[in-house]
Amino acid sequence: MSERIGVYVCHCGTNIAGRVDIDEVVEFAKGLDAVTLVREYKFMCSDPGQSLIQKDIEDGLINRVVVASCSPLMHEKTFRNVCTRGGLNEYLFTMANIREQCSWVHVDVERTTDKAKGLIEAAVRRTRLQEPLTKREVPINPRTLVIGGGIAGIQAALDLAEAGKKVVLVEKEPSIGGHMAKFDKTFPTLDCSACILTPKMVSVGQHENIELMSWSEVEDIGGYVGNFNVTVRKKTRYVDADLCNGCGACWEKCPGTRVPRKGNVHEKLSIGPTTSIYIPFMQAVPAIPVIDADTCIRFKNGKCGICAEVCERNAINYDMEDELIEFEVGSIIIATGFQTFDPTPIKRYGYGKLDNVLTAIEFEIMNCASGSTGGNIRMADGSEPKSIGIVHCVGSRDKHYHEYCSRVCCMYALKYSHLIKEKIDAEVYEFYIDLRCFGKGYEEFYDRLLGEDVRFVRGKVAEITEVPIEEAEKGKLVVEVEDTLVGKVRRIPLDMVVLCTGLEAHESLADIAGLCSVSIGKDGFIIEKHPKLGPVATTTDGVFIAGACQSPKDIPDTVAQASAASSAVLSMITREKIEIESATASVDEDKCSGCKICNSLCPYLAIKYDEEKGVSVVNEALCKGCGTCAAGCPSNAISAKHFEDRQIFAEIEGILSA
Amino acid sequence: MKLKGGIYWGAGCGGCDVAVLDIHEKILDVAEKMDFLFWPIAMDFKNDDVRAMEDGEFDLVLYSGAVRNSENEEIAKLLRRKSKTMVALGTCAHIGGLPSLANYHTKQSILERVYSETESTVNPEGTMPLERSTVDGNELELPRFYNTVKTLDQVVDVDYYIPGCPPVPQQIVNALTAVFNGELPPKGSVIGAGTKTLCDECPREREEKEISEIKRPLNMIPDPEKCLLEQGLICLGPVTREGCGARCINSGAPCRGCYGPLEGVHDQGIRMISALASVIEPKEEKEIDAVLDGIVDPLRTFHRFSTAASILRRKKI
Numbered sequence: 001m002s003e004r005i006g007v008y009v010c011h012c013g014t015n016i017a018g019r020v021d022i023d024e025v026v027e028f029a030k031g032l033d034a035v036t037l038v039r040e041y042k043f044m045c046s047d048p049g050q051s052l053i054q055k056d057i058e059d060g061l062i063n064r065v066v067v068a069s070c071s072p073l074m075h076e077k078t079f080r081n082v083c084t085r086g087g088l089n090e091y092l093f094t095m096a097n098i099r100e101q102c103s104w105v106h107v108d109v110e111r112t113t114d115k116a117k118g119l120i121e122a123a124v125r126r127t128r129l130q131e132p133l134t135k136r137e138v139p140i141n142p143r144t145l146v147i148g149g150g151i152a153g154i155q156a157a158l159d160l161a162e163a164g165k166k167v168v169l170v171e172k173e174p175s176i177g178g179h180m181a182k183f184d185k186t187f188p189t190l191d192c193s194a195c196i197l198t199p200k201m202v203s204v205g206q207h208e209n210i211e212l213m214s215w216s217e218v219e220d221i222g223g224y225v226g227n228f229n230v231t232v233r234k235k236t237r238y239v240d241a242d243l244c245n246g247c248g249a250c251w252e253k254c255p256g257t258r259v260p261r262k263g264n265v266h267e268k269l270s271i272g273p274t275t276s277i278y279i280p281f282m283q284a285v286p287a288i289p290v291i292d293a294d295t296c297i298r299f300k301n302g303k304c305g306i307c308a309e310v311c312e313r314n315a316i317n318y319d320m321e322d323e324l325i326e327f328e329v330g331s332i333i334i335a336t337g338f339q340t341f342d343p344t345p346i347k348r349y350g351y352g353k354l355d356n357v358l359t360a361i362e363f364e365i366m367n368c369a370s371g372s373t374g375g376n377i378r379m380a381d382g383s384e385p386k387s388i389g390i391v392h393c394v395g396s397r398d399k400h401y402h403e404y405c406s407r408v409c410c411m412y413a414l415k416y417s418h419l420i421k422e423k424i425d426a427e428v429y430e431f432y433i434d435l436r437c438f439g440k441g442y443e444e445f446y447d448r449l450l451g452e453d454v455r456f457v458r459g460k461v462a463e464i465t466e467v468p469i470e471e472a473e474k475g476k477l478v479v480e481v482e483d484t485l486v487g488k489v490r491r492i493p494l495d496m497v498v499l500c501t502g503l504e505a506h507e508s509l510a511d512i513a514g515l516c517s518v519s520i521g522k523d524g525f526i527i528e529k530h531p532k533l534g535p536v537a538t539t540t541d542g543v544f545i546a547g548a549c550q551s552p553k554d555i556p557d558t559v560a561q562a563s564a565a566s567s568a569v570l571s572m573i574t575r576e577k578i579e580i581e582s583a584t585a586s587v588d589e590d591k592c593s594g595c596k597i598c599n600s601l602c603p604y605l606a607i608k609y610d611e612e613k614g615v616s617v618v619n620e621a622l623c624k625g626c627g628t629c630a631a632g633c634p635s636n637a638i639s640a641k642h643f644e645d646r647q648i649f650a651e652i653e654g655i656l657s658a
Numbered sequence: 659m660k661l662k663g664g665i666y667w668g669a670g671c672g673g674c675d676v677a678v679l680d681i682h683e684k685i686l687d688v689a690e691k692m693d694f695l696f697w698p699i700a701m702d703f704k705n706d707d708v709r710a711m712e713d714g715e716f717d718l719v720l721y722s723g724a725v726r727n728s729e730n731e732e733i734a735k736l737l738r739r740k741s742k743t744m745v746a747l748g749t750c751a752h753i754g755g756l757p758s759l760a761n762y763h764t765k766q767s768i769l770e771r772v773y774s775e776t777e778s779t780v781n782p783e784g785t786m787p788l789e790r791s792t793v794d795g796n797e798l799e800l801p802r803f804y805n806t807v808k809t810l811d812q813v814v815d816v817d818y819y820i821p822g823c824p825p826v827p828q829q830i831v832n833a834l835t836a837v838f839n840g841e842l843p844p845k846g847s848v849i850g851a852g853t854k855t856l857c858d859e860c861p862r863e864r865e866e867k868e869i870s871e872i873k874r875p876l877n878m879i880p881d882p883e884k885c886l887l888e889q890g891l892i893c894l895g896p897v898t899r900e901g902c903g904a905r906c907i908n909s910g911a912p913c914r915g916c917y918g919p920l921e922g923v924h925d926q927g928i929r930m931i932s933a934l935a936s937v938i939e940p941k942e943e944k945e946i947d948a949v950l951d952g953i954v955d956p957l958r959t960f961h962r963f964s965t966a967a968s969i970l971r972r973k974k975i
Contacts, residue, residue, distance in 0.1 A: 645922065
């Protein structure tokens, strides 16, 4: 059957027609080989536009389709569906992007029209050589892996479990809860963090559909959407979880310590037992302790054993070892959260050198009612500060560290001011660049703070020093800052300074992303499938993201994204089967010489070497059709379906000849 | 009836003709099946003898060497007209060979180099070759020296290709036997060579490749068992057609690519660049650059034998 191509040129209102001479393009397309009809329409993607194409296919006028309109990212799916509805294999269709790559980026009508012709000729020439491909379906395992047990992972796991789906929640710390478990109050409503989080943690621990693996790390992930094989390392607790009832006798009697015993108030900041056998905080789920082998006296010199003696359930076992557990899931939600920026490299802020310069997370723990200071704000020597400075944007909005805004610091800084004013009689200064109070109730919270006698100084802090110039500065921390509203440099003596450290990608995120075959952006966070329209999906089917692993987020946004991720998973697993990419790569065994160049290239681990035949083989179920192997193959033995060399060369020749 | 054959050399070194002779006593079998009516390197014939023949009278012509001047082109066209089957013999006729490295220079710069600049040139009068000159009242004519060296099939229609610099004698025998028995593949095929790359017949052990340093043969003694590319030597085996018996590789020298690319590969050198780039081990730009800096003269390394057949064909100057 000879090729009869229909070319459909879209005006896209004036988006295309404003810069491209449509009539000229239509006349040009009519003259191209194998083109049997050319139509133009105001909006090809509209119902009437789609019907035009469908009818021409149904009437037998055409057997291949080229739509010259916008980016395939926008409407390739739309027009592929039109082909399918008309009874044409959707791989016999090509989109020529004459909007994003043409009318939107050029000014001169004549030359823009010429470029549109080139793009159309390229699409026509390629379409002639395209082959029909068959859709493939695989069943979906309804179980989901959630990586990370902070509020994002907790929310996602609960949503899925409540819908009756099985979930495995893997958390690398001894307890779930994440950062939120360290907070006392949350902005802007000042809810007690523990009061809203603990019930959710308990639900996770008790839910029949959730298998909780705390103190565990994902070691390996293989497979593909609907059928991932996961290996998790359950780190040894030295405590038998089946026997332990969390009574606490062990950590109450443990003589070892994970944090220095001597030293000042700030060095001991902690919200749970500081002993070597410990739970991270009192509401831990599971409430099963872990022995920190690095500081445990027993592991250091074999001379202790108190925890085993006091344990009535005989749950302590010093000989326990790590366990590797393998299981299968159909989808994965990455919810590994963030870490806070370490301000030590910013020498002029003196963190780590000056007593009473604290990070936000340290100040958070100090304020936490269950923390080591009982929620009291104290200086290193144990006394109450009379003045506190809060420095914004430490590590964020700073080209030397992170260019992005961490989004939560302004608000938690305001929360600190409120907490300080509530608890002690101290002067409070907020040193800010801009105050970004954009969420629901945030601006109102800022407004409320304006009435609480907090001093706002607009300017980036230059230095924090203990070297006095004037008498009043002696024994104080001096914050030097250019007050940009007053227009002069000020030196403000204070007792304590809190650095509002930004949020950054967790150091383990790159490894997790690698395991899941998703990409990391320049900022270190995971790249979502689409910044606007695909915020919870990734470029790897079946892998979703929630919370601060994607970008800095506050709790409401994190919870929203977690629920969105779980609903995306639900929508996928409810279908029971999933279509997978048809445009895969395949190896021509007659050409493959087994040079093994491609073996390490596949990002989806779809290529294996067949020792018996001496050739490399692509597992088409794993292949995503990215083409990396086809480009690397020195002998042209690998071809990427739908992106064969002859198709690409035809496309290039089309562009060049128009 | 005996077949009629001819062998010609264009821009080449004569190695292909020697390779034909290197089939030793089998040349007698060939002579039994086919009379040679034209073979300038071995026998005395004139171009006019060929001009006098009927069109299509040759059953087989083997043309070796690239097309570098007007004489090469003229004879190529003449032989094409006079032959039923025309075979490009050897790398130069097939993909340009070493002579096509001249395409990184211009005609002018080559003539200047040869006739006035080389260390051994003594040419105080600055004599340069001319297409026409008069000596003692007689007009002499020289072939025109082209700016660009071409493959045979860039000038005439070619039926088959026997690759190699030079082709392995046994492969010449195989190809001639196929001609005599009428067992030829579709027109345009490469004969007298395999269908996979050299890695297929390479006896060395291969692992997954991760290259963190590029080395040169003069700086190291390679492990005799392991893949040379994995040892950091640029071996063009992965992009080169098998058929030579891995002679260089068995002697510890990396393949330089004389057997040309596989069927369907547009550009052997670019394929190699693409493949090599895929297996560079470091992932950071600076470290990658450091590895790549180890490639001395990439242009002539990757396109050593295939410049004329490459997508760019020549350096644009």
